[in-house]
Amino acid sequence: MQLFMQQLVNGISLGSIYALIALGYTMVYGTIRLINFAHGDIYMVGAFFGYFLVSVLNVNVFLAMLLAGVFCAILGVVIEKVAYKPLRKSTRVAALITAIGVSFFLQNVMIYFLGPEVRAFPSTIPVMPFRVFGIVINMKQVFVFITTVILMIVLNAIVKYTKMGKAMRAVAVDSEAAELMGIDVNRVISFTFALGSALAGVAGVLVGVYYNSISATMGTTPGLKAFVAAVVGGVGSIPGAMIGGYLIGLLETIVTFMGGSMYKDAAVYALLIVILLIKPSGLFGKNVKEKV
Amino acid sequence: MNRFHIRNMVWLAAAVLGFLALYALVQAGIINRFYQITLVTIMINIIYAVGLNLVLGVAGQFSLGHAGFIAIGAYSAAIFTKAMETNTTGLYVGMAVGVGLSIILALIVGIPTLRLKGDYLAIATLGVAEIVRVIINNMRDLTNGPAGISGIPLVSNWINVYIFMVITTIFILNFVYSSAGRATMAIQQDEIAAESMGVNVTLYKVSAFVLGAITASIGGSLQATFLGIVTPGDYTFERSIDVLIIVVFGGIGSFTGSFVAAILLGLLNVFLQDYGQLRMVIYAIALVLIMIFRPGGLLGTRELRLGSLVTKALGKDKEAVS
Numbered sequence: 001m002q003l004f005m006q007q008l009v010n011g012i013s014l015g016s017i018y019a020l021i022a023l024g025y026t027m028v029y030g031t032i033r034l035i036n037f038a039h040g041d042i043y044m045v046g047a048f049f050g051y052f053l054v055s056v057l058n059v060n061v062f063l064a065m066l067l068a069g070v071f072c073a074i075l076g077v078v079i080e081k082v083a084y085k086p087l088r089k090s091t092r093v094a095a096l097i098t099a100i101g102v103s104f105f106l107q108n109v110m111i112y113f114l115g116p117e118v119r120a121f122p123s124t125i126p127v128m129p130f131r132v133f134g135i136v137i138n139m140k141q142v143f144v145f146i147t148t149v150i151l152m153i154v155l156n157a158i159v160k161y162t163k164m165g166k167a168m169r170a171v172a173v174d175s176e177a178a179e180l181m182g183i184d185v186n187r188v189i190s191f192t193f194a195l196g197s198a199l200a201g202v203a204g205v206l207v208g209v210y211y212n213s214i215s216a217t218m219g220t221t222p223g224l225k226a227f228v229a230a231v232v233g234g235v236g237s238i239p240g241a242m243i244g245g246y247l248i249g250l251l252e253t254i255v256t257f258m259g260g261s262m263y264k265d266a267a268v269y270a271l272l273i274v275i276l277l278i279k280p281s282g283l284f285g286k287n288v289k290e291k292v
Numbered sequence: 293m294n295r296f297h298i299r300n301m302v303w304l305a306a307a308v309l310g311f312l313a314l315y316a317l318v319q320a321g322i323i324n325r326f327y328q329i330t331l332v333t334i335m336i337n338i339i340y341a342v343g344l345n346l347v348l349g350v351a352g353q354f355s356l357g358h359a360g361f362i363a364i365g366a367y368s369a370a371i372f373t374k375a376m377e378t379n380t381t382g383l384y385v386g387m388a389v390g391v392g393l394s395i396i397l398a399l400i401v402g403i404p405t406l407r408l409k410g411d412y413l414a415i416a417t418l419g420v421a422e423i424v425r426v427i428i429n430n431m432r433d434l435t436n437g438p439a440g441i442s443g444i445p446l447v448s449n450w451i452n453v454y455i456f457m458v459i460t461t462i463f464i465l466n467f468v469y470s471s472a473g474r475a476t477m478a479i480q481q482d483e484i485a486a487e488s489m490g491v492n493v494t495l496y497k498v499s500a501f502v503l504g505a506i507t508a509s510i511g512g513s514l515q516a517t518f519l520g521i522v523t524p525g526d527y528t529f530e531r532s533i534d535v536l537i538i539v540v541f542g543g544i545g546s547f548t549g550s551f552v553a554a555i556l557l558g559l560l561n562v563f564l565q566d567y568g569q570l571r572m573v574i575y576a577i578a579l580v581l582i583m584i585f586r587p588g589g590l591l592g593t594r595e596l597r598l599g600s601l602v603t604k605a606l607g608k609d610k611e612a613v614s
Contacts, residue, residue, distance in 0.1 A: 087587075091587070095583075097536065097579065098584070101580040104572065109573055112569040228415075265422060266423045269419030273404075276412055277405070280412065
């Protein structure tokens with residue numbers, strides 16, 4: 001039982017990271033109905049930017065996280081303007097292929113300039129394990145969890161109480177109607193990308209701190225899994241993405257705990273397929289009737 | 293003898309001429325051992341791309357799971373070719389087993405997931421392909437795990453690959469130009485309209501998906517027995533993307549486009565070989581630029597209609613004579 005509880009703690013740390021990435025997917029999908037395949041790679045760029053700041057410039061890890069967030073926000077906006085905006089009126093498949101192209105581009109540019117090898121992220125947070133009811137929790141896990149919770153609260157506040165957040169929600173419901181009401185849809189979309197990418201950038205630094213290793217291809221698998229998390233929670237729903245992220249994190253650690261560590265990725269994809277078949281709109285998604 | 297009308301004969305002649313031309317080039321040593329690898333890679337890519345084009349271009353279903361079916365074909369061929377005494381029989385038995393497994397998987401996956409729209413389908417098929425890879429990775433007794441199978445007898449060469457390329461292309465094109473193919477195309481253009489005209493949407497979507505899976509599996513079998521090695525790492529999500537790039541580059545829905553794109557990209561690969569990773573960067577930029585400036589790809593949905601060209605030419609001749 002204690003071992004199981006231990007796995008839960010690990011699962012929550014992992015889930016925090018998935019949740020942060022999933023939020024970006026879900027917000028972007030909510031506004032422009034695009035699976036931003038490049039999102040996982042923005043997270044990777046964030047990790048590398050954080051690595052650069054911490055190990056080369058000796059920046060404090062909190063500041064590095066903030067700067068990585070800002071950098072990724074700019075990157076996200078640039079990607080949106082250059083690659084996605086010209087395609088807003090074209091087919092969904094075209095937009096999706098473009099997103100895959102951007103993902104490939106980011107990944108291969110990083111490999112080209114920095115090499116494909118795994119790099120060690122300097123450990124900046126002391127491990128300092130301590131026991132709570134016999135469960136070992138270390139400082140890194142606390143750090144990851146608290147950072148995530150703070151970011152989620154901030155995000156929720158932005159979406160709920162600011163003017164921009166209101167505009168975001170309006171665009172998500174009906175972008176044409178929002179435009180008619182005088183909302184600058186392009187600005188809202190850019191803002192959404194900035195917000196989502198910033199969260200991914202922070203998640204990248206968190207992963208660096210938590211696992212101490214980063215590589216140019218680290219974005220693909222967590223990116224896909226975070227997307228699964230977003231779908232499980234209901235694409236477009238912010239609380240859904242958070243809960244989906246934690247569910248995926250817990251699922252992975254539980255499957256590992258049951259001795260199926262080799263199958264943990266398969267379990268996540270299997271969950272995705274099951275959810276898509278049983279409740280395609282996800283746990284928190286709204287059912288949208290298709291109009292002819 | 294409708295079956296032997298002039299269009300089919302013209303295409304048959306083109307296929308035979310193509311074969312003879314390649315044969316002459318190989319015999320003359322112009323296509324040496326090194327270029328043969330390029331040649332076979334191009335032809336196998338054509339097999340993959342034609343299959344994916346059927347799913348994506350004709351049926352309009354965005355599948356990112358091609359790598360899963362390729363992996364099934366490759367591993368079946370690898371296992372049987374190594375196990376059986378006559379290697380060539382092994383290849384064909386393995387290929388048949390791979391095709392059988394692919395059909396079963398495509399049905400299991402296709403029937404429920406093809407209800408999903410666009411991007412959801414893409415993610416679901418991607419998930420299936422990843423699951424296939426994870427399973428292959430873990431069935432150590434059969435597949436030797438992450439290290440893969442090496443030392444597969446090299447029973448494939450450009451000749452049988454060429455023959456299979458022609459067969460699978462004919463197979464797929466026959467489907468496309470049949471009434472089933474037209475129904476499938478109707479689904480791609482407007483699913484609801486097609487359904488209201490009485491088209492069995494699920495049936496044709498699944499048929500296209502299964503045909504795509506079959507050709508992918510055949511291509512995988514050939515590739516495994518040409519290269520002599522299979523590892524799970526060869527069949528990641530990126531393998532599916534490679535095929536997708538060919539289809540998109542040539543024009544979604546244009547089979548001629550898939551041929552042209554596979555050949556052009558194959559040749560481009562030879563020239564860019566020394567640049568390594570930069571090649572992938574160029575690929576990525578090209579993919580984005582094509583989507584932005586020429587979303588229809590090189591050829592759009594145009595096809596080279598050799599048969600029509602010849603009949604037209606002959607028709608004119610007749611008029612000129614009379």
